[in-house]
Structure formats: structure tokens, C-alpha cells
Amino acid sequence: MTGSADFGFGTQIRKSPFFEATVRWGARAFSVYNHMYIPRDFGDPEQNFWNLVNDAILCDVAVERQVEIAGPDAARFVQMLIPRDLSGMAVGQCKYVVITNAAGGILNDPILLRLEENRFWLSLADSDMLLWAQGVAVFAGMDVSIHEPDVSPLQLQGPKSGEVMKALFGESIMDLRYYWLREVELDGIPLVVSRTGWSSELGYEFYLRDGARGDELWERIMAAGAPLGLKPGHTSAIRRIEGAMLSYHADADIHTNPYELGLDRLVNLDMEAEFIGKAALARIRDEGVTRRQVGLVIEGAPLDGPNTTFWPVRKRGNAVGKVTSAIHSPRLEQNIALAMVDAECAELRTVLEVDAVSGPLRATVVERPFFDPRKTLALA
Amino acid sequence: MTGSADFGFGTQIRKSPFFEATVRWGARAFSVYNHMYIPRDFGDPEQNFWNLVNDAILCDVAVERQVEIAGPDAARFVQMLIPRDLSGMAVGQCKYVVITNAAGGILNDPILLRLEENRFWLSLADSDMLLWAQGVAVFAGMDVSIHEPDVSPLQLQGPKSGEVMKALFGESIMDLRYYWLREVELDGIPLVVSRTGWSSELGYEFYLRDGARGDELWERIMAAGAPLGLKPGHTSAIRRIEGAMLSYHADADIHTNPYELGLDRLVNLDMEAEFIGKAALARIRDEGVTRRQVGLVIEGAPLDGPNTTFWPVRKRGNAVGKVTSAIHSPRLEQNIALAMVDAECAELRTVLEVDAVSGPLRATVVERPFFDPRKTLALA
Helix, strand or coil, X not given: CCCXXXXXXXXXXXXXXXXXXXXXXXXXXXXXXXXXEEEEECCCHHHHHHHHHHCEEEEECCCCCEEEEECCCHHHHHHHHCCCCCCCCCCCEEEECCEECCCCCEEECCEEEEEECCEEEEECCCCCHHHHHHHHXXXXXXXXXXXXXXXXXXXXXXXXXXXXXXXXXXXXXXXXXXXXXXXXXXXXXXEEEECCCCCCCCEEEEEECCHHHHHHHHHHHHHHHHHHCEEEECCCHHHHHHCCCCCECCCECCCCCCCCCCCHHHXXXXXXXXXXXXXXXXXXXXXXXXXXXXXXXXXXXXXXXXCCCCEEEEECCEEEEEEEEEEEECCCCEEEEEEXXXXXXXXXXXXXXXXXXXXXXXXXXXXXXXXXXXXXXXXX | CCCHHHCCCCCCCECCCXXXXXXXXXXXXXXXXXXXXXXXXXXXXXXXXXXXXXXXXXXXXCCCCEXXXXXXXXXXXXXXXXXXXXXXXXXXXXXXXXXXXXXXXXXXXXXXXXXXXXXEEEECCCCCHHHHHHHHHHCCXXXXXXXXXXXXXXXXXXXXXXXXXXXXXXXXXXXXCCCEEEEXXXXXXXEEEECCCCCCCCEEEEEECCHHHHHHHHHHHHHHHHHHCEEEECCCHHHHHHCCCCCECCCXXXXXXXXXXXXXXXXXXXXXXXXXXXXXXXXXXXHCCCEEEEEEEECCCCCCCCCCCCEEEEECCEEEEEEEEEEEECCCCEEEEEEEEEHHHCCCCCEEEEEECCEEEEEEEECCCCCCHHHHHHHC
């Protein structure tokens, strides 16, 4: 799919409210996520990475569909879906959460937004959480209404995103804290903005609340931001792997549990509240996991793109796991990867072999994230 | 996305067990369905249509993922999900069904296969029914296990598909009736075959039960079929619109109910069994629908591809609905479309206007399906 003329798939895949704007601003190829097109190519992905980490990029992430859960039992219902203790979550706060099924498998890793005491949004990774939530509600006996609102996010990410926000909203936006949200308007366009994103950089999300005004919002932000260095872009696989952020279906799926991913902090087994998967997750914690996600540095020539299959991982010839996401980081000048391996191979500095497309490569288990701005000095 | 090298989206979208085979046999572009790549282009879509209606084509439809529902309460649970009366469904039978939510909205329109008394597969359109079914099960209090098995369908469709089946399985396969299934092996490859498909032509589906043997199965079928005229291909938008078959997300979605689509036969309100959506659907039936799906013949030059947006439909200038799927049929030599319009505009021979990309076009409401093999003489 390399241009408007080629989107020959009828209306079966949705177009974002920002679709025409992204094409106008140079989107060359799209992928599909939550039944919707997402721009994935504005030219050179490495340039997009540098734009993100040095300046700022604006990304159409309308594919992050929202599930709104509202009604008298909304807070209780949301806690039922989520293993993380939400009792201290304030109105206006956001939380990164996992949603698990009865077996403790991960169904999605959304951002949860609390808009009102009893009104929440789940800002989704790539699976139909609307159906999961509505399905659970059928026999849950709780008074909730669950639907997908007309809400489409944009991400403004990168070190200059604060300046762009100031140009758009004035100084007052500067006190919006990390993982908090605010309801605002921009030229009368109804928005929620939050200090969140999928880049590990300073960043904001704009939740457009009127799909008819996507073009207008995009142009308004670019007009304010371009003089400050803002570029159109797309979520960066390089940066998110550096930050060890998960890509659902690649690094996690229904057969992966939070403990395997080292997401223990997202599971509060000791709280009183019940949630789906609690018994299974308690058993997994008690028995210990048999595999773990690790970071790998892979030797050899720079990879010329991400892995397109799950590369087998071996130790002295024996299969011990798979690489889920691999890429070359031009900043670290290393091939970095997330892999799921047998628990006994997960120790730092373990040496493994990866069956890449080009042949077997030596790899070493390292700490994640690969790049942490707080460690920049140590790296330098 | 126009070749293996361009599938730069990591491992986030799955590849079918037939992926490499389809690339080898000429697949040029892919779309995404149920989080998986599906070939959508083997060259000229019109040639693909003629291959389908004159000979036979083999299509990778592994994206039709299966949800297996098994256990002591499986039959009762499956009936709970489905508005159609399944009490007379035999082991070995298949049924086209809709799955509705509590509001009567359509979540999917799968084929249901009854493999054993208490073991079923849902062969899916494009939505995560695994999550819906698991979600409903959480508080349903029924003894069922629900998972996605390692099953990947291929479709063999077209008038010569019977000959290909005979070449593969011998004369005995000829007594497999329309919408029945059989468990078989081919060179030891474990399969279910059914006389079903998404083409309105004579056709079969092969449900591969071992993802490691996809390449082998594809080559085995092509080797037997090629001398009989079998071609590699993809599901045909032209043929399915001629047959008025639904494409989920385009012609139906969570906001569409079965009565609007004329699928009354798939809703049995008078059976004793409860199912999700029963009360809402009874209310809709009693109150009548406010909009209906219709077939349209659209005047003007042949459309050069399917509609890529929902084209507005007007009557004397007033908005009355939208075209959901439109295409030029080279056989009928007409532009044909499925549209959802206000109920009062749904009568046959009503004249409407369609806002196509090229400008307004005159359209007339006609009977669906547009092409029915049983009516060939009448057409001729």
C-alpha cells in the first residue's frame, strides 16, 4: 500500500480523521492496527527517529481506539478488568495497565484515563477490547455502559514538544504532569490532552473528540510547531525498542503473562479487590515463570530493518526462545532486541545465539531499557 | 506493501502458514485482517474474477481465524452467543450465523462448524471473537474452554473446484453436501474440509490443522489443480458484491442489526433458548427498522476500483444513507453497490443519487443478490 490510489480494499479498513492530512504531509505507506490505517513511512525511518529524539514529531495514532466505560459501577468494573490497584487513581490521572484474561494472559496493554469519577477511557493497543469489556459485562451484573466514542489521538513527541504545547495553549499547559490529562479546546476543537506517548521521550497526546475536525487540528498543530522544528512522523520502532516498550502481538500476546515481561508492578495480588486473572496470576507468581523477556545486544553488521519473523534463540545449539522485536539503533550503534527466553537463560551477560535471516549471530543478555535519558551521561 | 522486503512492520502482524507460498505464486500486495496479512493482489483483479467464475482459484484465507468452544456446556454456550436456532444442527454441519451484542448489534458474521457434540469452531470475519467469547464466559457460569486452535483455512472456489477435490480425495468427496464438513488427511496432513466459501460459487474450504505444513498443503493442491485450470488467487470483491455477501466493517458493524441487513432468517426470537441480544432484537423487530440495506445499480462510466470511502446517498438532495461497497461488475457490465439507506428509500426501483469521488451519479434500488447462478437464463 503505497499511496491513496492503492487503498483498493474498499471500506473494510477505516481511515483516520487525519488520513488525508498525513498523505498531504508525505505519508508513503500505511499499516493496519485496530481495523484502521496507520501511517508507517514518511521516507527514511532513521530520519524519523532523529526527528523524534532531537526535535519533535506529530504522529497519527487514531488507531489507538478508545473504549469508554461509564455508569454507576464503572470504577468497580474497570478494576475488575485490571490487575493493577486503581484505588488511589484520581480523576485526571492516566495509568499504564495490562488487561488479563482468566488464565492471566495479556489481552491488551492500554493507557487508562480517568475522566470523571465514573467515566474512564482505555486507550488501546491492537485488540478489540470493546468486545472483551462488553462480553465481560453481559453477566457481570454491574451497571455500566461501554462503547467506542468518537475520539482519535494524535501524538506530539520529542524534546521540543513542550515548546509546541506552549505555542498552542500558553504557559499554563506547562504544569500538566507526567501521566495526567486535561480537557481543553483549541480554536473550539474539543480535546483531551495528556502527557503520555509511545516514545520514551517528552510527549503529549491529543485526543480529538470530533472526527470531522481532524484535518483542522493537524494543520493547527503543524502551523504552530513547524517553526519550532516539528516534523510529521510516525511511531518509531527504533525508539520504542530502545525504551523497551511493548508492541502487542509482537512482544506480548494472550499466551504471555505480566510476570514473564517483568511487569510485576502492574499486578497487585494483595489488594482486596477481585480482578479477572487473579487466581491464575497468584499461581504463576507462586510457581515462578518458565520464561522471561530479556534485552539482547546482537553482534554483526547493522540489521537493515526490523525482524519480520520471530527469530529462534539458541544456547549451545538448543532452542531456548525467540526474538520478538529487533532493530539497529543508530544512536547506540548496536543491534538491540527484545526476546522471550527460558528463565534460566535470562541472567545478564548470558551469551546466546540468534538465527537471524542472514544466519546465526552471537547475542548477549543486557539490561532493558537499552536507552534511558537519565543514563545519558553514563553512556557518553 | 509490495513485496517481502517491504513488510517492515516487525512481527506485530502475523504471517499465514501459506504466506511464503503465496509470495512464490505471485502475490504482490497484502492487506491485514484479524491481525494477519492476507494476499489481495495477484495482478489484475478482473482476471482473478474470471479465474474464479470460469475455472477455480486457491485463496489464502488463514485470516479467518477459528475460535474453538469445547466442554460440557459448549452447545448451550454457543447458542447463547448466536440468535439463530441451533437445536437442529448436526455434528458435521456448518451454519452461517451472526453474533450480536446485548444491543442487537452485529459483532461478527462467522461460519459455525460443529465438529463434535460439544466442540465447535467459529470461522471468523474481522473481529476478535476470541475476546468476546472469553469475556462472556467469565461470569456465564458455564463449563467451557475457549481458545484459538492452530487452524488456518484455504479456499478452493469456482466451478472446477469439484474436479480438483476429486483429484485430491477421490470420488468419495463428491457426496460432501453444501455446508457440511469432513475430517480428512491429505498425505498425512490433518485437515477439515467443508463445502463453504466466500464467493457464491461452488467451493470448498481446507482447514489446515498443523501450521508447519502450510507450504506443503498449498503445493499439493496446486499440483493437483493446475492441470484442471486452478490458479492462485484472492477473495474477489467483484464476485462477493454480485452475491451480496457481507464484508464486516464495510457493510455491517457493531451499529448494524440483522434486520437492517435483511438477515431475519438468522434470528429466531421464538425459540425458547436465551441468547445475547434477544430482548433488543425483539424490540427492533416490533418497532421496525429505520434503515435498510439495499442493492444499487449506479449509472455512469465503469468504476475503476471499489469505493474507498462511504459515499453519501441522497434523495432529491437530502442525505438518506451511504454506499458501503461499490464496484464495477465486468460480467453484468454495471456498477453495483450495497448501501444502507433510510427505510422509506428501500423500495425496489427507487431512484437515488450517489456522491461518488467523480461526482454525483444516478442510482436505482434493485434486488440482491445481483447475480444468482439460478437466474443465469433470465439474465441471458
